[in-house]
Amino acid sequence: MFARSLIRSLIFAVGSLVAGLLLLGAVALLVNLSWFDATLHPELARLKKVEPLLLEENAYPIALGFIAADGLDPRAAGEKILQALHERFLRGKPIILDTEEMNAFLGGTAKRDVWQTRFKSLDCNARVHLDCADRLIAEVTPLDTKDARLGVLLNRYELMIREEHFVESQERDAYTPGPPYGRILDVGRIRLAMSLRQNSTSDLLTKAAEDFRFWTTMLREGDTLVAKMISLAGMQNTLDFLSALMRQRELTETEIQTIRHFLRPMTAEESDIGQAFLSEARIAVLSETPPVAIGSSWFIQRTLQKNATLNDLYLKIIVPMRLRSALTPEEYYRQGAYRPLKHDLRERPLSLFNWGGRTAFRNANWDPEQFVARVQDQNGRISLVMLQAELEPKPGPDVEAVVSSSRWRNPYTGDPMEYRPEFHTIGFVCLHTAFHPPASPDECSIAIETKRN
Numbered sequence: 001m002f003a004r005s006l007i008r009s010l011i012f013a014v015g016s017l018v019a020g021l022l023l024l025g026a027v028a029l030l031v032n033l034s035w036f037d038a039t040l041h042p043e044l045a046r047l048k049k050v051e052p053l054l055l056e057e058n059a060y061p062i063a064l065g066f067i068a069a070d071g072l073d074p075r076a077a078g079e080k081i082l083q084a085l086h087e088r089f090l091r092g093k094p095i096i097l098d099t100e101e102m103n104a105f106l107g108g109t110a111k112r113d114v115w116q117t118r119f120k121s122l123d124c125n126a127r128v129h130l131d132c133a134d135r136l137i138a139e140v141t142p143l144d145t146k147d148a149r150l151g152v153l154l155n156r157y158e159l160m161i162r163e164e165h166f167v168e169s170q171e172r173d174a175y176t177p178g179p180p181y182g183r184i185l186d187v188g189r190i191r192l193a194m195s196l197r198q199n200s201t202s203d204l205l206t207k208a209a210e211d212f213r214f215w216t217t218m219l220r221e222g223d224t225l226v227a228k229m230i231s232l233a234g235m236q237n238t239l240d241f242l243s244a245l246m247r248q249r250e251l252t253e254t255e256i257q258t259i260r261h262f263l264r265p266m267t268a269e270e271s272d273i274g275q276a277f278l279s280e281a282r283i284a285v286l287s288e289t290p291p292v293a294i295g296s297s298w299f300i301q302r303t304l305q306k307n308a309t310l311n312d313l314y315l316k317i318i319v320p321m322r323l324r325s326a327l328t329p330e331e332y333y334r335q336g337a338y339r340p341l342k343h344d345l346r347e348r349p350l351s352l353f354n355w356g357g358r359t360a361f362r363n364a365n366w367d368p369e370q371f372v373a374r375v376q377d378q379n380g381r382i383s384l385v386m387l388q389a390e391l392e393p394k395p396g397p398d399v400e401a402v403v404s405s406s407r408w409r410n411p412y413t414g415d416p417m418e419y420r421p422e423f424h425t426i427g428f429v430c431l432h433t434a435f436h437p438p439a440s441p442d443e444c445s446i447a448i449e450t451k452r453n
Helices: 002-031 042-046 060-064 074-090 099-106 114-118 132-139 142-146 148-161 181-198 201-221 225-248 253-262 274-286 298-302 306-325 329-334 355-363 369-391 399-405
Strands: 418-420 425-427 445-447
Touching: 042 306, 060 074, 060 148, 074 099, 074 148, 114 148, 132 181, 132 225, 142 148, 142 181, 148 181, 148 201, 181 201, 181 225, 201 225, 201 253, 225 274, 225 369, 225 445, 253 369, 274 306, 298 355, 306 355, 306 369, 329 369, 369 399, 369 425, 369 445, 399 418
Parallel strands: none
Antiparallel strands: 418 425, 425 445
């Protein structure tokens, strides 16, 4: 008798719990119906109006068509892709192209080129390791100049970097295709490695100057965070080869002056990537589903209020990140602006309204603070190469004395760069700490003195 009573009580309790959960779910679905959504923040509403794309003297269409088949004009291919995306934007459709459409515009499938398999050092990240340029230089051989496909891409690279502008289309959502940046970076590195291995110092300096101007232009004019980060990677590759050049060859005073002529720290306009965070907000506004919730469960999607989610994104992430972006290196360090944002979007939702949006934010693995830190660190790495150039013309210099008296100092504290004679490096402590183990953290150092040992 007691057992039957206990079973009935358990069945009643479980049934009540299930009924309660179903009722709670039904209420959550009800309060998140679209007509209960918030009003979109005025700043976000303004982002629905996009600027027309500049095509003349713009490298972006060439970048978009960079891996087109050999017989095609990369600019023409890129412009056709942009036109197709523009037509979808005008119709209010997702701004995407399927694989067949992209293959048609590019004249074939975007498969890995044979030449890429020969250069194992292309996997080396110059933001983490100090010898990536040295590794690639050692891999380059005269036979590489005879690779027809690589030759086509090298020509396209030179065509692209000599354009005056890099302006992206603002007609983008979360799935809009972008340029094959990985391939572009690889070709740029191989171009510099071939030059340093086979050509004169002046040839390498000319190519490095062209690269640095292009990546700086891309950093300044690029709209998206992706473009900003790619420009930093390209800039670091260029610095890596300049540092290798000074380690491997004795440079004349004229050659050192050439480096000082084109290499310079970022301007305030270039280092302020706040506009790119607005670009991320625009992408979210133009996307059918906010990017933070893409891939979420059916229930999360149904209990998400798009406007309320976008407003949270703007007020609690975009606005503070724009403020951080405008700080000088000293202010950035002093205020601890490299630390993760503190906001309630990662806390368990207390309200059923926009339950899905807040849950999606809580589960997201997006750490926006890393992007500004990478810009600040990269600016410091420019100073390191300028300091290496200062050491270059002095035979057997007292490195510690030069480092101590140099104008090129720790960008955050104003102290001299750290000289570590046991490792033959100079550097400072990176603030970009958003790496994800087991990946290695960034290294804000350069190797010096190889040719003297």
